[in-house]
Amino acid sequence: MLTLGIDTSTRVCSVAVCDGEKILGTLDINVGLTHSEGLVPQLETLLHLARVRKEDLELIAVSRGPGSFTGLRIGMATAEALAYSLNLPLRAVDTLKVIAYNLPVAGVLLAPVLDAQKGNLYVGQYIWDQGQLEEAEPVSILPAKNLVSLLEKKDRPVILLGECHRVPRHEGFLVASAPESARMPRGSSVAILAAQDYEPADRHSYFGMEPFYIRRSEAEELWEKRHNTK
Numbered sequence: 001m002l003t004l005g006i007d008t009s010t011r012v013c014s015v016a017v018c019d020g021e022k023i024l025g026t027l028d029i030n031v032g033l034t035h036s037e038g039l040v041p042q043l044e045t046l047l048h049l050a051r052v053r054k055e056d057l058e059l060i061a062v063s064r065g066p067g068s069f070t071g072l073r074i075g076m077a078t079a080e081a082l083a084y085s086l087n088l089p090l091r092a093v094d095t096l097k098v099i100a101y102n103l104p105v106a107g108v109l110l111a112p113v114l115d116a117q118k119g120n121l122y123v124g125q126y127i128w129d130q131g132q133l134e135e136a137e138p139v140s141i142l143p144a145k146n147l148v149s150l151l152e153k154k155d156r157p158v159i160l161l162g163e164c165h166r167v168p169r170h171e172g173f174l175v176a177s178a179p180e181s182a183r184m185p186r187g188s189s190v191a192i193l194a195a196q197d198y199e200p201a202d203r204h205s206y207f208g209m210e211p212f213y214i215r216r217s218e219a220e221e222l223w224e225k226r227h228n229t230k
Contacts, residue, residue: 096114110128
């Protein structure tokens with residue numbers, strides 16, 4: 001299935017086009033461009049270099065969070081517009097699962113983390129079981145300083161992914177950080193996971209897709225605080 005994958009959940013803008021699990025092309029940009037100015041030109045460049053016409057795509061896939069509130073909105077709005085204009089099905093994939101998919105290592109706990117602001121982290125926990133990536137625990141949000149104590153209780157080695165540079169160092173603890181090239185969400189992982197999960201009979205709506213935030217944005221919290229004090 002020819003799938004276009006989009007991830008804008010972090011500072012990196014990653015897009016890819018895949019045919020099943022075969023990656024035809026991928027572009028990752030991390031040079032300070034905002035997603036609003038860089039995403040569409042990046043998609044056009046990707047399709048041109050991969051020699052894929054928009055009309056030949058079969059599925060649009062996008063990372064839905066958690067992650068940057070603004071980034072997720074931009075990525076999802078772009079994916080919705082593309083799917084609508086091309087009359088294609090649209091699938092959303094959880095961002096932390098996308099990150100864990102980068103590292104198919106059995107026998108370990110994969111713990112992708114992303115910055116949740118104010119000293120907190122979004123934390124996922126995944127394992128590979130018989131070639132399938134499974135969620136070991138629901139996605140949570142907790143203070144970065146508490147992550148080590150959480151992972152110390154696990155019964156297997158842990159590999160950190162994502163924005164793990166925000167995790168305090170802990171000597172003598174059986175935790176390793178994944179290589180830099182595998183830490184961040186990839187458009188190719190978005191595309192492959194979405195295609196694996198897609199069923200032709202699935203119903204889909206082009207608009208109204210909601211990001212997976214876990215918590216509200218600071219702007220929403222501030223608005224509610226002001227609203228409730230009136």
